[in-house]
Amino acid sequence: MLDAKIILYMLGLTVSLVAGVLLGYFLRNKRRMSLNRITLGIIIILIFSLGFSIGSSNELLSALPKVGLDALVITLLAICFSVVFAKIAGKMVKLE
16 A cells, blocks of 8 residues: 555645646746756756765665666667657658
8 A cells, every 4th residue: 555655745746747737838828938947957956866866875886787788778779669660650651
């Protein structure tokens, strides 16, 4: 059974997402402000915190080579199959 903390955490994430979607929907015709810099800054902070968490955990550091290799293989396969299926889809709808 799920812990109450996990349920509250997931509820908070869901409410944040829905609030952002609704706010974007209702303000879509207003003057848009560029959130690119703010988004980039937040992404950099998230990547830094992820790196800090990995660096401070001996267990994660020792598993990093295997996880890194698995991630590389999955990424390369995803790219290859995306290209192949995009070519097939392009020929099916006669884009080429």
